[in-house]
Amino acid sequence: MSQQSAARAYTREFGVAMAWYVIVVLGSISLVGGVGQPIKTLVTLAPLIPATFALFAYLRFVSRMDELGQRIQLEALAFGFGAAGMLTFAYGFLENAGFPQLSYIWVFPLMIALWGIGGAIAAYRYR
CATH class of the missing domain: 1.10.287 (Helix Hairpins)
Known part of the structure; x- marks a missing residue:
């Protein structure tokens, strides 16, 4: 295909x-x-x-x-997963400092947004 x-x-x-x-x-x-x-x-x-x-x-x-597209997706997902993990981890600590508690429903949209950013970065690097 x-x-x-x-x-x-x-x-x-x-x-x-x-x-x-x-x-x-x-x-x-x-x-x-x-x-x-x-x-x-x-x-x-x-x-x-x-x-x-x-x-x-x-x-x-x-x-x-193709292999390049798969590689770009892998790097995008790795960026999105890692960055979302670090941001939610950091925000968990900030909640201990009095920041408002956020619903878990926002984690997946954050991951999707960061995946998109990671995809743009990876695609730019391989153009």
Whole structure:
């Protein structure tokens, strides 16, 4: 599979997964208040289903990349994982100094943002 066709397939697969993610998030937000506790937990976790499909779309995309693309993704993920780890570690200490406590829900978006920065750095180095 060519790089262009792999990118098109990824865009399609990821886009469908994200569209379902938005629908499921909006649905779970509207339903969570009107259900009992066991169902509330399932409704709250429902967005993980389309998010998992998005993850598999990304994994298929990486497996279809050439070696350079895979190397760039590895370096980007290493940067994102390491930098997010250090930032959350540091902020954990700052919470002991009185900084406001943050929800864990912000860790993954931080990792995604830093992965993107790492990808830009790695792609720039290999151009």
